[in-house]
Structure formats: structure tokens, C-alpha cells
Amino acid sequence: MEFWVTQLFNGVSYGALLFLLAGGLSLIFGMMRIVNMTHGSHYLLGAYLALTFLTRTGSYVLALLGGALAIAVLGVIEWDRFLQGLRGQELAQVLTTMGLALIFQDLALVTWGGDPYNLKIPAVLSGKYHLGTFFFPVYRVFIIVVALGVAVVLWLVVERTRVGAMMRATVDDAEMARGVGINVSGISLGVFALGAALAAVAGVVAGGFLGIYPGADFEILSYAFVVVIVGGLGSLRGALIGSLLVGLLDNFGKALFPELSYFTLFAPMAAILAVRPTGLFGRA
Amino acid sequence: MLEVEDIHTYYGESYVLQGISLRIDPGQVIGIVGRNGMGKTTLIRSIVGFTPPRRGHVRFKERDVTGWASNRVVALGLGLVPQGRRVFRSLSVRENLLVALRPGGRWTADGVMEIFPRLRERAESRAGNLSGGEQQMLAIARALVTNPDLLLMDEPTEGLAPLLVREVGHVIERLKADGLSILLVEQNLPLALRLADHLHVLSRGRIVHSGPPDSLAHDSEVRSRYLGL
Ligand SMILES: Nc1ncnc2c1ncn2[C@@H]1O[C@H](COP(=O)(O)OP(=O)(O)OP(=O)(O)O)[C@@H](O)[C@H]1O
Ligand SMILES: [Mg+2]
Numbered sequence: 001m002e003f004w005v006t007q008l009f010n011g012v013s014y015g016a017l018l019f020l021l022a023g024g025l026s027l028i029f030g031m032m033r034i035v036n037m038t039h040g041s042h043y044l045l046g047a048y049l050a051l052t053f054l055t056r057t058g059s060y061v062l063a064l065l066g067g068a069l070a071i072a073v074l075g076v077i078e079w080d081r082f083l084q085g086l087r088g089q090e091l092a093q094v095l096t097t098m099g100l101a102l103i104f105q106d107l108a109l110v111t112w113g114g115d116p117y118n119l120k121i122p123a124v125l126s127g128k129y130h131l132g133t134f135f136f137p138v139y140r141v142f143i144i145v146v147a148l149g150v151a152v153v154l155w156l157v158v159e160r161t162r163v164g165a166m167m168r169a170t171v172d173d174a175e176m177a178r179g180v181g182i183n184v185s186g187i188s189l190g191v192f193a194l195g196a197a198l199a200a201v202a203g204v205v206a207g208g209f210l211g212i213y214p215g216a217d218f219e220i221l222s223y224a225f226v227v228v229i230v231g232g233l234g235s236l237r238g239a240l241i242g243s244l245l246v247g248l249l250d251n252f253g254k255a256l257f258p259e260l261s262y263f264t265l266f267a268p269m270a271a272i273l274a275v276r277p278t279g280l281f282g283r284a
Numbered sequence: 285m286l287e288v289e290d291i292h293t294y295y296g297e298s299y300v301l302q303g304i305s306l307r308i309d310p311g312q313v314i315g316i317v318g319r320n321g322m323g324k325t326t327l328i329r330s331i332v333g334f335t336p337p338r339r340g341h342v343r344f345k346e347r348d349v350t351g352w353a354s355n356r357v358v359a360l361g362l363g364l365v366p367q368g369r370r371v372f373r374s375l376s377v378r379e380n381l382l383v384a385l386r387p388g389g390r391w392t393a394d395g396v397m398e399i400f401p402r403l404r405e406r407a408e409s410r411a412g413n414l415s416g417g418e419q420q421m422l423a424i425a426r427a428l429v430t431n432p433d434l435l436l437m438d439e440p441t442e443g444l445a446p447l448l449v450r451e452v453g454h455v456i457e458r459l460k461a462d463g464l465s466i467l468l469v470e471q472n473l474p475l476a477l478r479l480a481d482h483l484h485v486l487s488r489g490r491i492v493h494s495g496p497p498d499s500l501a502h503d504s505e506v507r508s509r510y511l512g513l
Binding site: 162165166168169171172173175176177178179180181182183184185 | 332333334353354355358359364366370372373374375379380382383384386426427430
């Protein structure tokens with residue numbers, strides 16, 4: 001019993017982290033159809049930058065915001081310098097962003113070295129909640145709360161605001177969106193920057209329990225794409241369900257069949273895509 | 285209002301518009317007629333910037349807008365009712381109007397729902413679930429809420445039942461009476477003759493005949509050669 005509750009909780013909190021990571025990619029790739037291989041770089045660089053800000057200022061909040069903001073600016077530059085002219089050219093997007101991701105990887109290695117770090121979490125977020133015989137680390141509860149908050153805000157923006165409607169109009173018919181005066185480039189830039197910032201937030205949050213280390217960028221990149229594709233391109237709800245699914249499968253797989261954990265994670269994903277090629281909630 | 289000056293437009297290697305010039309003065313309704321595949325839609329696409337001409341110029345309100353991003357041309361006061369309606373299918377009717385709305389002119393979302401009461405009834409429906417006629421109303425309403433000074437309409441009556449064709453005709457008449465300038469592409473010749481102040485006949489990417497409606501109504505040679513009537 002205790003094993004199941006603990007693993008369930010761990011799976012859900014890991015899924016929450018994955019949603020922070022994949023929510024941004026769901027907007028960038030799922031909705032605006034920009035294949036962004038630097039999403040993992042944004043995650044890792046965000047975490048490293050926050051580490052530096054934390055050592056300089058001692059404030060976790062400043063580190064989190066600083067990391068997210070810096071990566072948003074990086075996203076703006078990437079989009080403006082490299083991606084703007086590659087609209088609709090998926091192969092060119094893959095190659096360009098892959099090249100950038102490799103450069104970012106090297107820059108990170110030069111700047112922060114090869115040692116793993118842990119982002120020290122503030123005292124209020126350490127400790128455990130006791131509930132009967134169960135223990136729930138405060139930090140993991142915090143991750144779930146942040147992810148839920150982000151999910152609600154993103155959903156409200158996309159479904160309930162004018163800018164969100166413009167995003168959906170662009171997804172429906174980008175040319176016609178321009179034809180009614182929507183600044184499609186501006187929207188796509190904004191979405192890219194927001195998605196990048198969210199990846200950075202995920203990196204900072206993950207830095208407190210998965211650690212920050214070279215290679216984490218590409219490691220989580222595949223998870224992010226799996227979540228978005230399995231959830232269904234363009235669907236935030238899909239990204240949320242997909243994140244939980246991957247979080248739970250990964251967690252239970254590693255706990256029950258450690259030597260088969262990639263199989264227990266990716267086999268169900270392949271099965272889902274075989275049955276529903278557009279993913280769980282894909283708009284086709 | 286609009287001057288199209290010797291434009292040449294291509295799709296890749298295929299040379300479609302082979303030197304088109306025309307002008308529209310404020311308050312004028314200019315009709316474009318011609319058989320299928322003669323370049324009418326390409327002319328519209330060239331003006332709004334979807335497929336910019338390779339040579340020649342498009343001047344709108346004294347600005348050379350050739351090569352501008354379409355949203356900038358629209359922001360300057362060009363409205364588009366595209367062929368095939370192209371409403372945003374996953375958005376509600378209200379949202380279709382909301383995303384196009386450019387406040388500060390004659391038209392508001394409420395205002396267009398006055399002239400298209402059906403749209404008010406279906407305001408919360410997904411545009412993709414509307415009937416063809418309703419989608420056409422929405423496409424016109426969506427262009428109007430951008431508060432254009434010039435409206436480009438590409439076959440607004442295509443595929444509509446006779447009753448709806450008449451309704452769309454009345455709406456265009458009303459917009460004309462309001463003083464709106466309109467470029468009207470229409471395969472329905474009687475309608476085009478009735479609404480336009482001046483007509484151009486397009487054939488294989490060139491203007492082969494221009495004149496007031498009378499000239500075309502009485503020129504059976506042009507009608508049979510270029511319109512197949
Ligand atoms: N996207 C495209 N790519 C390549 N060729 C195209 C494209 N769109 C149109 N064409 C070609 O350009 C020519 C003109 O097409 P256009 O759509 O402008 O004709 P149209 O007069 O609007 O016809 P219709 O009355 O059927 O709407 C046609 O030969 C068509 O096949
Ligand atoms: Mg056409």
C-alpha cells in the first residue's frame with residue numbers, strides 16, 4: 001500500500017514537472033508548428049543561469065524569474081535571427097535548432113563545467129508533509145501546484161483571450177489569419193518566447209530534485225516531444241494527460257522493472273500512436 | 285484608392301498574371317469576370333500580398349504596398365472575403381469576428397450581426413459547423429469588422445442557393461450605397477452586371493475587355509469568347 005501511494009505521488013509530481021517542460025513545447029511545436037530542438041537547451045540553460053543568479057543574489061525567487069526572463073530573451077533572439085525566415089520548413093527548422101542546441105551544449109560546458117549541481121531549494125520548500133503513515137516532500141507538492149497553476153493560466157490564455165483566439169486562428173489557417181490583419185509573426189515570436197521561458201522554469205524546478213548536469217538538455221528533449229506527440233499536437237489538455245501518463249509510466253517502470261524501464265515507458269506510447277496516430281487529443 | 289500597375293505573378297515557374305493594370309476610385313465597385321482558372325483569385329492574392337507579384341506595383345491609399353506582409357496591408361484598410369470562405373473553423377462565430385476586429389470604424393461585431401441576424405443566433409457555434417451560406421455571411425462579416433476602405437470579394441455567391449445569392453447581392457448593394465469601394469470577382473454575370481460600375485474581363489492572366497456593364501451586356505462576342513455564355 002505504502003509503495004503504491006508513494007510511487008503514485010512520485011509519478012504525478014514527475015508528470016507535473018514534465019508538463020512544465022512540455023506545455024511550452026505544446027504551444028511552440030503543437031500549435032505554431034515550429035520544430036524546436038533547443039527546448040531542452042532552454043531547460044538546461046535556464047537551470048544553470050538560475051544557479052548563477054542564486055549564488056550571486058541568494059534569492060530563489062530572483063533566480064527563478066531571472067532564469068526565465070533571460071531564456072525568454074534568448075528565445076526572442078533565436079526566433080528573430082534564425083526561425084523567422086523558416087516558416088513551414090520543418091527540415092530547416094530541425095537542422096537549425098539542432099545546430100543551436102549543440103552550440104548551447106558546448107557553451108554550457110565551457111561556462112559551468114562538467115560537474116553536476118543541485119539547485120538549493122529554499123527552506124520553506126524543504127521538509128515533508130505527514131499524512132497518517134505517509135510522507136509527501138513539500139517540494140514535490142510545490143511542483144504539482146506550480147504545474148497546475150501554469151496549466152490553468154495557459155488554458156485561460158489560449159481559450160479565453162483575444163490573443164489566444166488569434167493563436168487558434170493562426171493554427172486553423174495562417175495565411176487567412178494574416179488576411180484579417182493578425183500579426184502572425186508577432187504571435188509566433190511571443191509564443192516562442194513564452195515557451196522558452198516555461199522550459200527554463202521547468203529546468204529551475206527540476207534543478208532542485210533531478211539536478212543540473214551536462215546532457216540533461218537532450219535527455220529531456222525526447223520526453224518533451226513524446227508528451228506533445230502522444231498528447232496530440234495542438235492540445236494543451238493532451239499535453240497535460242500525456243505528461244501524467246509519461247510521469248506515471250516512467251516512475252512505475254523504474255520502480256517495478258528497472259532493467260526494462262525504457263520499454264515500459266515507450267511501448268505504451270508506441271501502442272497509443274499505432275491506434276491513434278494523431279495522439280490522444282490531436283486535432284488531426 | 286487602389287492602383288494595380290502592370291503586375292506579373294507566378295506560382296513557382298508557372299506564369300499566371302501576365303501584366304495586369306487597373307484602378308479603383310473611392311466608392312467604386314469594380315467587377316472582375318472570367319472563366320475558371322483565368323487568374324481572378326491570383327489577382328486578389330497579389331493585391332493582398334499572399335502571392336506578391338514578381339514585377340509591377342500595387343499601390344493602396346497612395347502607399348506602395350507591393351511585398352508587404354498581408355496583415356500590414358489589411359491594417360492599412362484592405363478587407364478580404366476569400367474564395368471558399370476560409371472561416372476559422374475551430375473558432376466560434378464570435379471569435380471569428382473578435383480576432384479580425386479593428387475598432388474605430390463604422391463596423392463593430394454587434395453592427396455586423398445586425399445585418400446578418402443568423403450570425404447572432406449562432407454566435408457561440410464553431411464556425412466549422414455552420415452551413416455554407418452561414419459561413420459566407422461570416423466571411424463577409426469578418427472582413428467588415430476590419431473596417432476596410434476597400435473590400436476584395438472573391439466569388440461571394442459561389443455554391444450558394446438562389447435565395448442566399450440574392451441576400452448576398454443585397455448586402456453588397458447596401459455596402460456600395462454606404463460608399464465602400466469594392467473589387468468584386470464574380471462568376472454570376474447578371475449579378476456582376478447589376479452591381480459593378482465598371483468591369484474587367486480576365487483571360488489567361490490578361491485583361492481582354494474593360495468597360496461599363498452595358499458594354500458587356502451588349503457585346504455577345506466577348507461574352508461567348510471569354511465567358512462561355
Ligand atoms: N497555389 C497554386 N500553385 C500553382 N498554380 C496555381 C495555384 N493556384 C492557382 N494556380 C493556377 O493559376 C491559374 C489561375 O488560377 P486562379 O485561382 O487565379 O483562377 P481563377 O480565375 O480564380 O479560377 P476560379 O474561377 O476557378 O476560381 C490556374 O491555372 C491555376 O491552376
Ligand atoms: Mg478563383
